[in-house]
Amino acid sequence: MPDRCCRHPGAGAGGAEAPVAAKKPYKVTSPNGTRDDEYYWLRDDTRKNPEMLAALNAENAYADAVLAPTKALQDTLYKEVVGRIKQDDSSVPYKERGYYYYSRFDTGADYPVTARRKGSVSAPEEVLLDQAKMAVGKGFFSVGSSTVSPDNSLLAWAEDVVGRRQFVLKFKDIATGKPLADEIPNVQPGAVWADDNKTVLYVEKDPVTLLSKRVKAHVLGTPASADRLVYEEKDDSFYLGLWRTTDDKYICVGVESTVSAEQSCALATTPATLTMIAPRERDVRYEADHIGNRWIVKTNWKAPNYRLMTVTDAKSNGTRTAWTDLVPVKDDVFIEGFKPFDDFIAIEERSGGNKRLRTLTNAGKSSFVSSDEPAYDMSLSTNAEPNTPWLRYTYASLTTPTTTYEVNTATGERRTLKVQPVPGYDATQYVTERVWVPARDGARIPVSLVYKKGFRKDGRAAMLQYGYGSYGSSMDPAMSIQTVSLLDRGMVYALAHIRGGQELGRKWYDDGHMFKKVNSFTDFIDVTRWLVANKYAAKDRVAALGGSAGGLLMGAIANMAPKDYKVLIAQVPFVDVVTTMLDASIPLTTNEYDEWGNPANKASYDYMLSYSPYDNVRAQTYPAMFVGTGLWDSQVQYYEPAKWVARLRATKTDANPLVFRTNMEAGHGGKSGRFQRYKDGAEYSAFMLTQLGVEK
Template sequence: MAFKNRFQLSGLALTALWLTACGPITPAQNGQTAASNPPVAEQRPYVVESPHGNRQDPYYWLRDDSRTDPEMLAYLEAENAYYDSYRADYAELTAQVEQEIIGRIKQDDSSVPYQKGDYLYSVKYEAGKEYPIHVRTDKDGNDQLMLDVNVLAEGQSYMNVGNLEVSPNQNLMAYMVDNTGRRQYELRIRNLETGEDYAQTLTGLSPAIAWAKDNKTVFVIENDPQTLLSTRVMKYRIGEPAESAELVYEETDNTFYMWVNNTTDGEYIQINLDQTVSTEVHVLDADSPDGEFQVLAPRERDFQYSADHLDDRWIIRTDLNAPNFQIMTVAHSDIGDKSKWTPLIEHRNDVFIQDFTVFTNYLAINERSDGLRRIRIVPWENADQAQFIASDEEAYVTVFERNVQQNTDVLRYTYSSLTTPSTVYAYNMATGEQELLKQTEVPNFDASLYETARTWATANDGTKIPVSLLYKKGFKQDGSAPLYQYAYGSYGSSSDPYFRSTIFSLVDRGFVYAIAHIRGGQEMGRQWYEDGKLLKKINTFTDYIDVTEHLVAEKYAHPDKVFGMGGSAGGLLMGAVANMAPEHYRGLVAHVPFVDVVTTMLDESIPLTTNEFDEWGNPKNQPYYDYMLSYSPYDQVKKQDYPAMLVTTGLHDSQVQYFEPAKWVAKLRTHKTDANPLMYKTIMTAGHGGSSGRFARMKEIAEEYAFILDLVQD
């Protein structure tokens, strides 16, 4: 959802850009300004080779890894100008929606402080400012400014602080800065006693940070400059030259992601290596930064785990003989051999263990059952006395807040639903009492005006798909309402029914908001994910279509007023749906869409490719090649009518490269047989997440909603 600053080009100026990008204007464009006609990219012969046959890709020239080619840039600018010309007709509507959305943000706000050592740490926002301000408060109630990201952002077109960690003695702060949107971070170290940053730094990093107890050594991850994959763990001593950083671990299997962190008790540093179906964790005593890492359990295919440390033992979440995961434990002296692991919380077929947090006297489990995410509290001394944190709502989400102290009976968690703003509670695990710490204040919002519900759609193979719904009270289920349907459906990432303040600009105008919990996520357990990936990926797309048909049949929506939205892998979903069932949708919005599946997965120089062979398949293997080709949105574009479409990307996106949607849109322009609008927007100064400021993001959402609302009014 990324857009460049608004601008208009005259017909003459746009024609000049167009000639640079794509050659002469076709006869059909004579007598009209280029802004009134969509750009049509030049086709240039190019062969994509593979072991299973070659394919022609006439728009491959739009790929430029340096992002400097003038013809490519001119084409993107021409598309931007065409979109600007189109949306000028409803600029007043966009401004109105933007004002509504920003009006639901409490501009001067702060997070609930959490205690760590001698300080309370929190994040604040000030009215009119885009970025957070990190502060801490001492025992006497005195606030100290740690980092004002608004100051960092001055003179920058993009700014993101990807991580921030304070040293054990709380005198130093390590933080990671990205000012391009490429997710390549620079390590900075700030002396919190003086407020000054050290001159020496490291660049080309992931945002992960782990501190040793000596308060002068940090462990970070260096990325490969070509693939951008996290490959090397570096040990760096504060204040020393960058070239003094020491390699302590290098991953040679490029299918693994990497992360470093401290355990909750601060006693150990962890290197977490994670692949779709395999995990390996290395641990090091934080008192001995020059020591050797030990492997908690060697990697094996189809074996995953994560771990935290408590009282000289490791608490482990694992799928060892447990598809929905179980909780196990092992003494630190026995690490390296998983046969020494003993069960704590056994596997259940109807409960998926999502996460856990350890305390001295309790284990808190965040689990999924019946598609909902809830919290179970288990006393170490008596697991039979487990208790749940209850809810009165039909669809909701409970997740752990930041719990940094183990020696406490108080768990902090966040509760949210489609009608309940994010609410932080302190739950006493000994007494069952809970204290409301904060509910996010949402101006111009009245929860009593809205209702939520759940329904179940039947997929084409008989599977029941849960759907979360939000609509305004008084909604008539008579088939007249417009529908905004969202889903993701990949990587086991679940689309939970969180509160989303922006959506009320649609709901207040009569829309039904639906979250389709389709296969490929993990809402219904691990098998839900397994049934929506690799050679079962088609289920993700057909589930989404089946949900649409269900909502129309049950009269939640008018058949000619259905709109879909998805981003990244959800953008792949939008692309597949556009090819498979275009007649069901008035419009589709695809943000940073992964749409050129086969070509991308054949190219191991592209970030994320090798890591994801177990998600999509390796196209060097013929069955996977053929299967991916059968649904790849770019390859399956055909001569047919398509819905109205808005496609967005960021020039510096490192997750889904800008040229995937660029090529897809170019091909759609030459194949679509309808007169529906096809709009493509590239933000030239951002990456996968769009603009970095909080208000800039709201403007982008307003543009999306206005695109949809304008179509409803047609």
């Protein structure tokens, strides 16, 4: 076999020659089988191998050539989208410890300014972080979190300049703007101050697997090497987090896996000794928050759709024996989240495929926050202080821009704090609906749809269908300034709430992961076929889009139902399932044995192998495809899509274009900056529209 990076088999789209990566013999061995992986050589954990970089650069050059005819359309789409952004926008200020905090963008800026004002929103501005200035000269820049000390004088923030989510914790004096000498590398965002204003607790990552492993305490002015170990998680199937309770009384360390959780807390005045809320137990998850003299606990203990329980400080004994029901479990209501206040609790619930909010007062009165649309997204907003009757929340739908409200839980009065400005957009010109699609096994799949008013359901339209369906993550319908450009060109946008999410409760998730994962893929395909049969779209004008685990979805449907799609867009796709899950050194692998399966188990190995997109590429016609990745992605390594594209090029029997774009300075979320993602979106949207024959 040749050892150069690639050969050129001949002319491709637009006369460009498609690079075909060299094949090199390699065996992926495991206790349950050995597989050939002729493109394994594309993996280079250092990201420096010249042969590998040459292969990626060849693909980028080919992408440039193939996409060159769409450049004018890309520019048009980008201008349309940016034209819908109020460039000098700012967030709704929220109050905390006497200050009003917010972020704002200056016109043309890629990054925000985070700031505050003391006492009132008209007081002089204090700039905390001018991220636009901080990002100058950096190919990638991200602030993962920032937090102010209890005495309001110091700022701690987590900064990433690579895109691999290995943040550096930094500090500054707010009044002078002077940075402190303290810097702590390789941390997770979300540091927490202790009440002494000099001790900071943070989560340290494993430098190889990037797993959150240890909680340490740093005292300002001392070397990081002297930081005290507060907690260490030995089980690599658990994620680790750190936060303060709503009443600010406790600092809590929480660990969670797909099927279990455990939480320990310490007084914020002296965060030296952690006390466990309840011990971990397989198939029992919980999270607790403190208000007044009691803990509020959300748990699935004997409650698949979760319930809220409570226990007073006096009866809290490190077990679940003293917990009592506050909100019992219901078969048709899934409790997703909650926020305690002094006089009430705000609860995020899912029912009928939508997330709604309700409040429960300490006296037992329950009230729902209403909506007038069939499909919507309603979520808790920032509620930093619990001693208020006002609940702040956001509302959006596929036609309604995000709107921030606050409602008085005592009087019922509602105030609109902000409607996200979208210049040139008229919500009355668009229609959203919710349909229920029968799956092949009888399940009913909710689908949120949006199109422009005047749309005719005559089976001629082009359609973009989006899906995810993993980790229990629910995809709620919200207006997108990018989607508007598609709707204005007569397209339909469909959001398929397939199994693997939790839109219909925990069972909806359970029926779409592990040994039922294929349900996610067949649900998506069944939605496509139903929408085509019911004349929402033409059979030969359907595009599909998914990213990360949604990219796995794209890879699976490409193999299973290629004739149902004209074009597929797979962003940072998780497509080499078995090889990744065999390698415990890869970030996320050990955390996700209960999501996908542990291939050390023969049944799990065989099941994952049956649907893994990379392993099931075969000689057949595939749709036109756009595949994107980031070289520094830590969530889905770049070499997964690189290998997948190489195998597709060598195997597929069609002449449909296959474009592979690698952002050489990006991570899992793409390049940084608020405008860059719209440039990326314009590129793949122009490719899609061209393939669908949509008027420009």
